[in-house]
Amino acid sequence: MAVPPNTDAAFLREVDEELRRDQMVGAWKRYGRIAVAALVLALAAFGGWLIYQNQRQAAAGVEGELLSKTFDDLAAKKVDAAAKPLADLAKSDGPGYSAVARFTQADLLLQKDDTAGAAKIFAAITADQKVAQPFRDLALVRQTSAEFDTLKPQVVIDRLRGLAVKDNPWFGSAGELVAAAYVKSGQRDKAAALFSQIAKGDDVPDTIKQRAVQMSGLLGVDAPEKTGDQAEEKKAK
The missing domain is CATH 1.25.40 (Serine Threonine Protein Phosphatase 5, Tetratricopeptide repeat)
Structure with missing residues (x-):
């Protein structure tokens, strides 16, 4: 005699699966929009960060070329031609280029015997938290050297x-x-x-x-x- 299938167990499984589907649908209705919004914001933030990094790299390349040309002008004793690019680079968001430009400005002032002006620039580099510590220390040494007699x-x-x-x-x-x-x-x-x-x-x-x-x-x-x-x-x- 054939054994009838366990319809109770099959029925319970169907009920359990249906309950889980209802729970998932309910959770999606309740939290789905929030999850989508969070994902969109995360992707937007990541995309913005990539754009920002690309812009920084592009700006750094431009500033590097500008600094190189400025040094070429200085080597050719075209100090007036180098003055404006140095002033622009001194305001750069890149602490490296900014520090190099300011060091150069101070050295040019020392060549003109303007020790007070040079010391002021060195002091500003020393106080700039964005500049790496070894360069801040060098600026302090240069500042002290310029001010030594006073x-x-x-x-x-x-x-x-x-x-x-x-x-x-x-x-x-x-x-x-x-x-x-x-x-x-x-x-x-x-x-x-x-x-x-x-x-x-x-x-x-x-x-x-x-x-x-x-x-x-x-x-x-x-x-x-x-x-x-x-x-x-x-x-x-």
Whole structure:
């Protein structure tokens, strides 16, 4: 005798599936429009970000070409032709191009002996949070160098003390200014010790090393080993 199908189980499955469909339809009616709106907004935001990135890249390319042409004008001593492009680049949203343009503007002012104007620009770079820290530190060194004759020695020491240490990329330049401030304030022992450290620095430019060797000798400290340029001269002889 054949066993009749379990119609109760089949019926329950159909009811369960129908209930799930009703729940999904209800959820779509309730939340579907919100989900679609959120998706549209997300896609719009992503598309806007892509457009913004493309515009930034295009602007960076234009600014790069402009900066290159400006440097060509400066190399050809066409300072007047370079003035406006530098002013435009100094206002750039790109912190790199802006910093380079402002450094260049300050250097041009120094060539005109306008140390106050140059120091003002260096100070603005130092305070610009968008500029990378190494360049802000360099701007502080350049600012201090421009203002050195008008500053009290202790101001120079306090301002650059954190940079006048080994392994800092600006150790040579900052250390030389701090050591000079020590001399100016009568702290010859500290000046001699710092000049000696600079003269022995592995990553210090040879021109700064040479001056440090000379100053060490003047302050009564035994000169360290010869700098790179001096060693080459000795070999040549």
